[in-house]
Amino acid sequence: MMAKELFPEAQELRKGRIRIETIKDKVTEIIKKLKENGYGHFVMLSCVDWIKEGKFELVYQMWSYEYREHVMISIKIAREGDSMVTLRDLFPQIETYEREIHEMFGVNFVGNPRLGEFILEGWPHMPPMRKDFDTEKFVKELYYKIPEVKEE
Amino acid sequence: MTLNHDDWGKVARMMSKRSLWMVHFCTGCGAMEMPPVMTSRYDMERFGMHAMATPRQADVFLVTGYLAVKTLKRVVQVYEQMRDPKYVIGFGSCTINGGMYWDSYNTIKDLSKYIPVDVYIAGCMPRPEAIIDSFLKLMDMIDKGEAIGWKKYHKYYDQYKKNQRMAYAYRLDEVEDIKEDDAK
């Protein structure tokens, strides 16, 4: 069954491109249902920082080789004090995306045991992909302040 | 700076400039420009240059392109594994001032703050002609005894180490509890 038939509330952006906006409690159920109905490929999990709304948008992307259809499941969670449940039991590759998003945005995925240091080694500051992290200021205060080697 | 050069060293420099063995650290996009330099179009073996498989055997260290802090640790390790005299060529704008990564939170901007660089090649990307030209420049510098980066590294070792530690820790205040394998 195609995604449109499964979820009537889904909006079709164009042919083969479905977007489902939902809340975080329903995500596990939706993805499980899609997996059972021919959407066997979990493409990726990405994160967008909507700083004015104070929300992180998590986008789960799935693809069906059968229907050649791309489904995006989008949820929004609060920037501070909120968490998402891990989906690593459904697709094991989600674990890696969750680790990356945890490191770059600081989103907490409950139930994922490997959330820790991933790409950055020994990063002491706030997660660098958040919009309130001022990259330019950080760079100017670190890399450009490291002194040249003085020669006598 | 006064560094004494004896006559034996002069002969050794004359020989070593014609037999530069290179290890290229190709994590950046600069790796793409190396195959034409090595193969029949621009053939760097004309100058006795040769790509080696390990840093122990090499004389020239070619750092191609941008370096993330994580990569910098490996670069420093490779550099310290090489045997003296050793020379570093910084390849492309990224090693000079960060290039297009000038405001990236995770790439270092100026390679010469962390290891001594003898020759820089500007450009994004430098053409193979520019690479060959930098090799000739390096040979010229070795012949005149100007390529003394490895001596500088010995002399100002604590300054270089301090800068490296600042970058590793992403903080300006020096951090002492650096891991043992990073200090090597």
Place this chain on the structure above:
Amino acid sequence: MVDFFALGEQILVMAFLVTLGYAIGMFFNGFARKITARIHNRVGPPIYQGYIDVFKLFGKKTNISHGWIFDLAALFSIAGITLVFLFLPVAGFSMLSTDGDLFLILYLLAIPALGFALGAGASGNPNAAVGIMRALMTMLAYELPLVMVIVAMMVHYNTTSLAGIVAAQSNMHWAIFLPVFLIGAIVADMALQGMLMEKPFDIPIAPHEIATGPMVEFGGKHLGALMLYKMMGIVVETTLFVDLFLGGGVILSVAQYGWLAYVVNFLVWFGLITFVFFLALLINAVFPRFRIEQALKFYWKYDALVALLILIWIFVEVST
């Protein structure tokens, strides 16, 4: 009473020959790179590049060592290969040659490789361990056909002395002119390819897989000594081939022509080893690398089978 004058003269001649051997080895290094470059349609380094490389390596500083075994291993290899060189008849001129020296040479050829293995083992690098394992496996592989061909030659010429085999081939009665040993020479040339560690049998030092294998931790002076060993190895192995199949390069009899014969024979010997090495380079430049089990299969299945047929042929020929 020891004849000190004769002894001194012999030592001087030996020293001269060993120096000449190393000089030729270093020349071969540049020669190999130049020929390979020309085949690749490149200009290539100057032909004296080998001398520059060795000199540069000995001029480098040693800031890393892995213990005294590591330091002495390269010397061990050099001593072993020099000893083999002294036992070989070079252009019909043998320095330490005795009866039964062919067995001795085959035995001694393993010593430098063991020195190499010791040094690589002391360096503690996993790539070196893999490389050494591969080197010993390749040695095991190519020695079977080589020894079979050599035994066939011993039976045919009824001597176990390499100098005897060279003497039996004088007056241009080279072994390669006999049909059976023409095939034998091809078999031995394949084994030589493995001995020289040229492609397709450069499995031990595969630079793209295991970063030059046993040499991975060697640099500076250590690497210089190892390069000298490898260069001398080329001279020794090609000379062994020339002695066995091409009459050792002897075309003029010393008794008849005196000093002129020495000079001419040396030049012919040099030309022949250069030619044999050149053949190996041509194969090296166009072939990719075998895996270790493919090399074993090649040597034990095809090369050794042909060598066995040669051995049977020779035994039948002798017994009838």
